[in-house]
Amino acid sequence: MTTTRTTTTTAGQAGRAITASGLRKAYGDHVVLDGIDLAVPAGTVFSLLGPNGAGKTTAVQILSTLIEADAGEVRVGGHHLSRDAEAVRGQIGVTGQFAAVDAMLTGEENLVLMADLHHLGRREGRRRAAELLERFELTGAAKKLPAAYSGGMRRRLDIAMTLVGDPRILFLDEPTTGLDPRSRHSMWQIVRDLVADGVTVFLTTQYLEEADQLADRIAVLNGGKVVAEGTPDELKRLVPGGHVRLRFADPVAYQRAAAALREMSRDDTALTLHVPSDGSSRELRALLDRLDAESIEAESLTVHTPDLDDVFFALTNPNPSASAGLPNSRKETVR
Incomplete structure (x- = not known):
């Protein structure tokens, strides 16, 4: 099914969906993001990798206007994040680590509720809900409560709710955590279909195979800094052993x-x-x-060639000497 989108002439639409320069966030003495730079081309999957506590979720929260950065210049969808946050929110959708599904509503009712929140109108809201239920293969479970859904079905419903507002930029924060391999592969196909429809996906994940399968470009975050960035194949070539x-x-x-x-x-x-x-x-x-x-x-x-596991361990190893063979010091950007 093809989704009709309204074309907006912005810098983000023309080239980059997200740009960040010098992005910084600290909580007291704990620096979470230490001046990171990001550039996400429109209509691609950009994956942010890093160990637990590296700042991935914090980056998503800042870029999606949920929290404010301490410093840095950010544009999302062509709009300045701090000066035009409302316009940014009109361009994006966010799916967090845990499904934000209302357990007291059926799948269809969850979608209709989101349509109401987007002020779509009764008829348009029901049409959009039916369209997404079909797209995500949830029509048969539309009248059931989420308690009767499998983990994969709940995740699909969660993403469908995010898409009610037809966002151009979608933030997926560890979307397949806890899913079985079949459900994970189904989610990958959903992401591919979204990108084919012109959506930009900003993905954080703990599954390196997932980033390898989906991402056009990957940035590795460690110690609050982006220590490497490139395509999956380019990053693999950073690690000796090929x-x-x-x-x-x-x-x-x-x-x-x-x-x-x-x-x-x-x-x-x-x-x-x-x-x-x-x-x-x-x-x-x-x-x-x-x-x-x-x-x-x-x-x-x-x-x-080394795989992304090798890259991840080499770039995020807490022992600096273990990464001595890498051709990067502070940051390696492969172009």
Whole structure:
């Protein structure tokens, strides 16, 4: 189903949905956000990762006008956060860590209540509720209380309630926490469909696979600072350990390749060489050109790169020496 949206000519619509510069928040002596910068392109999924207490939820609360920052310049949907908060609220929807569903109302009644709060009018509110119940596969449970819903159904209802006002920017704060794998995958498809409709999604999550699957760009938050930012693949290349695995069927070709390639480890039993690489097309091309120059043919080639778990542990390790191999000091931005 296609949702019709009203086009507004703003800086946020044209390029960036969210921009933040020097965003800071402290509670007494405890600094939660220490001058972070964010830039979220419109119509994308931007994920904020970090350990517990890193400031992810605080960032969402500030960007969604729930709390005020101590310092910093922020624009959301093209509107200045501190000077035009009401206009920002008209552009956004927020789904927190815990479902904000009224347990005393049916699924349909929850949606109609949200429609009333958005002043949609009786007929339009019921039409919008029916549309969202169908979109989120909740029509059969529309007359039931949330107590009869599964965790995944309650989460879908929660997001549907957030979408009643047709927001252009959606904040999802750990939306799949506690869901089983099937429900989590269903939620991922919902996010993809929203982005396909032009919605910008700002996602915080504890599931690194979730960020890997959904995010166009990821920022890693640690100690109140953004310590790295880039696409999932770019971030993976920050962590040492990537390599190309070359397997040979011919022992002679294997020995010749071992002699031609300087930096590598070898497994003589499996006729396999492991060549350090960041997995980039440039390095793969250079490796293949080297083999072609020596008229050496490998039976198979496999690229192995660190995953987001490796990135997360390396960038958020409380022991600085454990991250000594990373090519970033204060912040690494990959473009």
